[in-house]
Amino acid sequence: MTPVPEGRALPADPARASAYDSFAEGYTGENETGLLHAYYNRPALLELAGDVTGRRILDAGCGSGPLFAALRDRGAVVTGIDASTGMLEQARQRLGADADLRVADLADPLLFPDDAFDDIVASLVLHYLRDWGPTLGEMRRVLAPGGRLIASVEHPFANFLGQRLAGEETNYFQTRNRIEEWTMGGQTARLSFWDRPLHAMIEAFTAAGFRISVISEPPALPAARELCPDVFDESTGTRFLCFLFFVLHAD
Template sequence: MHKESVSLDSYEEMAEYYLNYVDKKPYNAYYERPATLSLLPEVEGKSVVDAGCAAGWYSDWLLGKGASVTALDFSPKMIEMTRRRVGDRAKLVCADLNEPLDFIGDDSTDLVISSLALHYLKDWTLVMREFHRILKPGGFLVFSVHHPFMDFTVFQRENYFLTELLEDDWDVNHVKVKVQFYRRPLNAIMSAVLHAGFILEELLEPMPTEEFKQALPQSYEKLLRKPQFLFIRARKASEH
């Protein structure tokens, strides 16, 4: 998510669209969100970092469940969209996950959630180390990313084991928007999590929901055979 990347400009351009439409977009509302929510621990009374908050859907949901939220995004306009949604109920910070999260203290957070954001980072070493640092002992990391099988096959890459930059054209209100992100093998995803000191609790490759079937029946059939996203829940070890 370096600020010179195509993706920052793209997300600045898409910010209003995200706020207005992402709540009901089938891949978000009926596929990604149910899976992520199924991995969350109890959040009432907990401190949560929403890392890559986009237009603030998760921040709003977490606040509604009684959590205290710090929402981060590298796009100033996405932060503004989140502010429109949650007002002053959360702490909002424009922050690049490629950089240290110095404004968050050690062992201060119960949960880090990151929805479809980490594939914009080339190197996960720092971000996983920072997530581990800010989490309390026993705290959880829950995140979703592009599934490595999906990126490898859809973009017809030759070497599965590479971590490489991809570029895609997204149709946003009938306008083509270029977005860049990184694909990496499953081994690279899991190694980054485990080498940072996390304990893997669950790896999820979910089926689409009935609501998704009603909204996009052809895509539903595809998701029954080919995964789109990968979901991880990991935990920081408790102190003895």
């Protein structure tokens, strides 16, 4: 398989990009070894992806590139996009000068041709978008017939329950904005997320032409449960949802 043709870089969303630029190095360290990423979210996505040898994959919201690296190690031809130049600099250090990395904001049209990819992985990135419709439509467009979208999101009820336990008034059935301050590696940033109920997620995916294959509420790897039993107690619920969709090309 050959790499995707070069495209023109897109302007990044200033607020989201600058937030990640401000703590790119600290976030990279946490993403590399942190339990939620290294022992939970990333393994779950890789398990859903399965054998990716020779497949053209778009890592949408690639950040500092750990998922990109894992997919490339498994034989995929990977292109990574992210709104943050700071995160892409971290990815370049990890992946090398020949890695196909581009600045792009998922809120804007994707500057790739139709049917350019066999798979798209979207790891914990859709929650930055208020409106999923245009983005999912673009993802469908650049996926080849029979292509797959493999996505993870924060579990909507886990976020809702956490806000209620913190004394916040919130409505699970509404799409709502959530602001959090994160500190990683001594670097701090304020991040904006859009929470939505599960039915709104499913409606957005199916309206964009995706056929649901798998909805998973994955457990963490055993090592994470052993290191932090209070955090990864499966009897109290799960932190993430993972989806596997296939593209419907009826037109």
